[in-house]
Amino acid sequence: MLRSAFIGAALICLPLAACSQDNAAQDSADSPMFNSVQNSAADNTSDSPAAEPPAAGASPTLPAESPADDAESCQDIDAHTAYESGIGTVPPWNDNNWTLVDFSQFDPCAELSWQTISIERGTSSSPYHIMLFHKGEYLGTATAEPYGFFPTVEQVSGNEIAVTYHWPREGESNAGHTGETHAGFRWDDGQQKVIMSGDVPPTS
Numbered sequence: 001m002l003r004s005a006f007i008g009a010a011l012i013c014l015p016l017a018a019c020s021q022d023n024a025a026q027d028s029a030d031s032p033m034f035n036s037v038q039n040s041a042a043d044n045t046s047d048s049p050a051a052e053p054p055a056a057g058a059s060p061t062l063p064a065e066s067p068a069d070d071a072e073s074c075q076d077i078d079a080h081t082a083y084e085s086g087i088g089t090v091p092p093w094n095d096n097n098w099t100l101v102d103f104s105q106f107d108p109c110a111e112l113s114w115q116t117i118s119i120e121r122g123t124s125s126s127p128y129h130i131m132l133f134h135k136g137e138y139l140g141t142a143t144a145e146p147y148g149f150f151p152t153v154e155q156v157s158g159n160e161i162a163v164t165y166h167w168p169r170e171g172e173s174n175a176g177h178t179g180e181t182h183a184g185f186r187w188d189d190g191q192q193k194v195i196m197s198g199d200v201p202p203t204s
Contacts, residue, residue: 074108074109074135074136075108075109076108077108077136078108079103079106079115080100080103082106082108082115082133082136082137082138083100083103083115083117083131085137085138086131086133086138086140087100087117087131089138089140090117090129090131090141093119093127093146096119096120096121096122097119097120098117098118098119098120098129099117099118099119099120100115100116100117101116101117101118101128101150102115102116103115103116105153105155106133108133108135108136109135109136110133110135110158110159111134111135111158111159111187111189112132112133112134112158112159112160112161112185112186112187112194113132113133113155113161114130114131114132114133114142114153114161115130115131115133116128116129116130116131116150116151116153117129117131118150124149124150124174124175125148125149125174126148127146127147127148128146128147128148128149128150128151129141129142129143129146130142130143130151130153130163132185132194134187134194139193139194140194142163142183142185142194142196143196143200145200147165147167147200147201148167148201149165149166149167149174149177150166151163151164151165151166152164152166156184159186159187159189160184160185160186160187161184161185162182162183162184163182163183163184163185163198164180164181164182165180165181165182165183165200165201166179166180166201167179167180167181167201167202179201179202181198181199181200181201181202182198182199183196183197183198183199183200184196184197184198185197
């Protein structure tokens, strides 16, 4: 009798245990913590595709040059180097070689700057040339022909200079010359060349 009762009780408990396990699993599935972890894992799987390796032979993207880089590169050009880069193209004057007499206003980063040259062992009335430079690069002489007496050159703006040529009027000595002629030289960025205005000294 007792054995039959025990077996019956066991048979009753088995379905209850199965029901209890099913309910625990369902509670776990419905708990906020489980849903959070489950959704997070699903999101990571669907929203985070595997990173693609760079294409073979692809070049890295280099930063663009800044104005500071340009300034550093032009500042590397000194006055003597600029002079040497162009003096070989200036023809000698009556078999006299040229020499640098003024480079104080040379600016390797300016749109237009200059250096003044004259012949070796020259005098005050000896011919002078004005060498022009754009950001340190030699452009040529301001005029095709040199002119006597040291010219007065002034910087009007970053891309323009004004030149006053001196010369003796009729009857004047070289020491007492009063003649003046004015010319302007402007770097035109659109045409990539120097534009001249004004006049040069009269020829005798």
